[in-house]
Structure formats: C-alpha cells, structure tokens
Amino acid sequence: MAAILWLIAGIVLAAAEMLTGDLTLLMLGVAALGTAGISAAADLPLWGDALVFAAVSGVLFLGVRPVLRRRFGTPPPLPTNADALPGKSGLVLEEIAEHSGRIKLDGEVWTARPLDPADVYEAGVTVYVMKIDGATAVVWKGP
Template identity: 85%
Template sequence: MAAIVWLIAGLVLAAAEMLTGDLTLLMLGVAALATAGVSAAAGLPLWGDALVFGAMAGVLFLGVRPALRRRFGTPPPTPTNVDALTGKSALVLEDVAEYSGRVKLGGEVWTARPLDPSEVYEAGVTVYVMKIDGATAVVWKGP
C-alpha cells in the first residue's frame, strides 16, 4: 500500500515539474518513484521509506540536479530587434551633436546623439552604438 502512495506521489511531482521547469519537483518525483520501488521490493516500514526518500532526494539534489541544470539550462537569449544593435558600427551621415544628428546603421537611417553630450561627430566618421534610447541611437566614437 505504501508503495502505491509513493508511486502516485512520484508521478504527480514529476508531472507538476512541467509547470515550474526548475528541476526541483522532478528530483522529488524521482526520489518518490525510487522509494516506491524499494518499498515494494523490501517491504520497509514507513520510517525506512522516509530514510530511502531522504537519501535519494539528497543524492539527486546534490549530484544530478546541478549537472542537469548546466546541461539543459536556459541559454543566453539571442538579442533581437534594437537589442541586437548595441555594439554595432554606424556611419555618421549628418553631424551628431547633443540635439541633432543622423547615422546609417544596418542599412537604415537613425537619429543619433553622442554618449558624451559635449562631443560632436562629423559626417563620414564611424561610430559605435552604445545603446538605443527610444528611436535614437546613442553613439560613441571610441578611443
């Protein structure tokens, strides 16, 4: 009877992992399934089942979960849209000053302003996009 309870608990925990994706409930579910197997095979009392569950959960949390998180963890997101423009070079089309300027960035013309408001970049100079502020590229000539 105890093995069936452990089996159901393991299946419910493993299924609930789909809602979190943190691998915590999965480790507890696998520990419960292992406890169900040991309980069915050995016929341990409840305190024995608890020891098996605790030992399995400890091994899974300390040994298996970190390796799985490294292997299947979320990769760094690929920057898209304006986030992908940071670090790109741009050609100054009109002088870039504190309140005016245009650059050609990725085949498109953007309004631009310098990172340091005291600087002015002349037309024809290559600059680098430090960030995008609304629809304005904040650029820097570099060292």
C-alpha cells in the first residue's frame, strides 16, 4: 500500500514540475518513484521508506540537479541573429534620413533609420547599430 502512495506522489510531483521549471519538484518526484520501487520490492516500514526517500533526494539534489541546471538553465554564451548586431558598425549605402536609408551590415543590406530623427547620414559614412527595431537598424554616427 505504501508503494502505491509513493508512486502517486512521484507522478504528481513530476507533473507539478511543469508549472515551476526549477527542477526541484522533479527531483522529489523521481525520489518518490525510486522509493516506491524499493518499498514494493523490500516491503520496508514507513521509517525505512522515509530514509530511502531522504537518501535518494539528497543524491539527486546534490549530484543530478546541478548538472541539469548547468546544461539546460543557461542562455547561449554568445548573442545570435539580431541580438548580436547592436554595437557593430555598418557602411551607409543610401542616405539615411528619418524614413529612408540602407546600410551594409555584416555582409547584408539592412534598412536603417537614425537614432535621432533629425540626423541625416550620407552614403559612404560608417555608422554604429544602436538597436534593431523589427527589420530596421537604428544607427548613430557617433561623436
């Protein structure tokens, strides 16, 4: 009977992990499932089940959870795609004004607009990308 309760607790805890994403409930759920298996095989008393649960939980929290958090919990080390463009320089291909302009940025042609709407940048000038707004590079000539 105790094995069935541990099994139900394990399934409920593992399912509840989907709401948190912290891997805490998953570790407790796996520990409860392990305890259910050992309890069914060995027919331990309740205090024995508690010791098994504590031991398995400790191993999972100290050994498995940190590895999983390092593997799945960190963002990519380098920004990619449009996130990598701010701070880069580009060459003005067509005059950049408030509503028009094009730059060459990392080998690609981008539409561009100045950071300050009053600025106008002539063709051939080097500008710096301040941010990406949709498919438009917001640029600044710099000091």
